[in-house]
Amino acid sequence: MLDTLNASSVLEVLKPVQDPELHKSLVELNMIRNVKIEDGNVSFTLVLTTPACPLRQFIVEDCERAIKTLPGVNKIDVEVTAETPSQKSLPDRTGIAGVKNIIAVSSGKGGVGKSSVAVNVAVALAQAGAKVGLIDADIYGPNAPTMLGLEGVGVTVRPGAQGDIIEPAFNHGVKLVSMGFLIDKDQPVIWRGPMLNGVIRQFLYQVEWGDLDYLIVDMPPGTGDAQLTMAQAVPMAGVVIVTTPQTVALLDSRRGLKMFQQLGVPVLGIVENMSYFIPPDLPDRRYDIFGSAGGEKTAQELNVPLLGCVPLEIPLREGGDSGVPIVAGDPDSASAQALRAIAQQIAAKVSIAALT
Numbered sequence: 001m002l003d004t005l006n007a008s009s010v011l012e013v014l015k016p017v018q019d020p021e022l023h024k025s026l027v028e029l030n031m032i033r034n035v036k037i038e039d040g041n042v043s044f045t046l047v048l049t050t051p052a053c054p055l056r057q058f059i060v061e062d063c064e065r066a067i068k069t070l071p072g073v074n075k076i077d078v079e080v081t082a083e084t085p086s087q088k089s090l091p092d093r094t095g096i097a098g099v100k101n102i103i104a105v106s107s108g109k110g111g112v113g114k115s116s117v118a119v120n121v122a123v124a125l126a127q128a129g130a131k132v133g134l135i136d137a138d139i140y141g142p143n144a145p146t147m148l149g150l151e152g153v154g155v156t157v158r159p160g161a162q163g164d165i166i167e168p169a170f171n172h173g174v175k176l177v178s179m180g181f182l183i184d185k186d187q188p189v190i191w192r193g194p195m196l197n198g199v200i201r202q203f204l205y206q207v208e209w210g211d212l213d214y215l216i217v218d219m220p221p222g223t224g225d226a227q228l229t230m231a232q233a234v235p236m237a238g239v240v241i242v243t244t245p246q247t248v249a250l251l252d253s254r255r256g257l258k259m260f261q262q263l264g265v266p267v268l269g270i271v272e273n274m275s276y277f278i279p280p281d282l283p284d285r286r287y288d289i290f291g292s293a294g295g296e297k298t299a300q301e302l303n304v305p306l307l308g309c310v311p312l313e314i315p316l317r318e319g320g321d322s323g324v325p326i327v328a329g330d331p332d333s334a335s336a337q338a339l340r341a342i343a344q345q346i347a348a349k350v351s352i353a354a355l356t
């Protein structure tokens with residue numbers, strides 16, 4: 001049978017080709033579809049489990065290599081698409097209709113770059129072709145609107161059958177709602193806390209999110225009420241913990257991580273931000289401003305993956321201030337590359353968890 005070129009021989013030679021992360025046959029996972037043969041030209045659709053698949057090229061090449069073992073192959077055309085699976089549902093928590101995966105970004109301590117990571121991961125996933133929403137639930141520093149170029153834009157609220165419906169703001173491919181749209185900047189922080197639980201629920205269930213592959217939630221720092229509300233209200237695909245290599249930040253992030261583990265929220269991994277600094281005018285120098293390898297050590301100790309390390313770079317801060325996230329404004333910079341790879345890691349881990 002393998003000495004002729006037809007749709008079934010193509011499927012047959014593709015059977016041993018595995019998804020490198022799920023360790024299962026692409027054919028058995030129904031990731032190979034629409035196989036067509038015309039005058040020795042083989043075409044098919046490869047349906048990945050996330051548009052941000054880090055191993056996309058690798059999988060395509062594996063398929064091409066397998067198909068070339070058949071006789072009479074002239075050309076191979078692979079159309080790559082993706083269908084992101086939905087996270088597993090939990091009996092005691094209500095998901096959001098149309099939203100496949102909710103991912104929290106958290107940190108034990110403020111100022112470690114949690115919002116910068118959340119915003120850039122959201123934009124990187126959107127750039128890869130995913131449908132992405134972002135909830136900025138950080139009452140103390142709701143800076144996602146500024147970082148996404150949406151400061152002063154606000155949201156539209158209209159009456160719906162079951163209360164008000166918020167239409168999210170949109171920029172860089174990401175739908176956004178933020179505490180910053182609702183609170184007065186001069187309002188003392190102490191008054192914001194009590195609003196928080198109600199607002200988080202509103203942001204989850206009363207926003208016109210539409211269909212989303214990923215809803216990223218930029219959490220307030222620490223391990224307070226907001227984290228509890230979130231973790232208990234919705235089923236979460238997982239949480240990403242942002243830290244710096246510094247010991248204090250590490251201790252705090254450990255506490256945060258334990259809390260999520262106790263609440264049954266999978267910890268997808270740790271992002272080490274501000275890992276090192278390479279002066280633009282002295283590219284051979286590297287300064288470990290906040291110490292080194294802290295994220296790696298914590299990840300090992302706590303037995304969770306290190307998703308990546310983001311260097312300190314001036315354009316990352318400037319991009320945040322000017323509303324053009326670094327993955328959009330300077331995609332080739334070291335920090336943008338690290339953030340894109342982190343987004344891919346997150347997407348891959350979420351898909352694996354949904355499918356296994």
Ligand SMILES: Nc1ncnc2c1ncn2[C@@H]1O[C@H](COP(=O)(O)OP(=O)(O)OP(=O)(O)O)[C@@H](O)[C@H]1O
Pocket residue numbers: 107109110111112113114115116117138140141142143221273274310311312313314316317318320321335
């Ligand atoms: N890798 C980096 N390189 C340069 N600047 C960075 C980096 N990460 C974050 N920053 C800057 O540090 C500041 C704090 O970052 P960010 O607001 O993302 O932190 P946060 O943890 O969300 O803080 P908060 O707790 O106040 O919400 C911002 O001005 C941001 O632009």
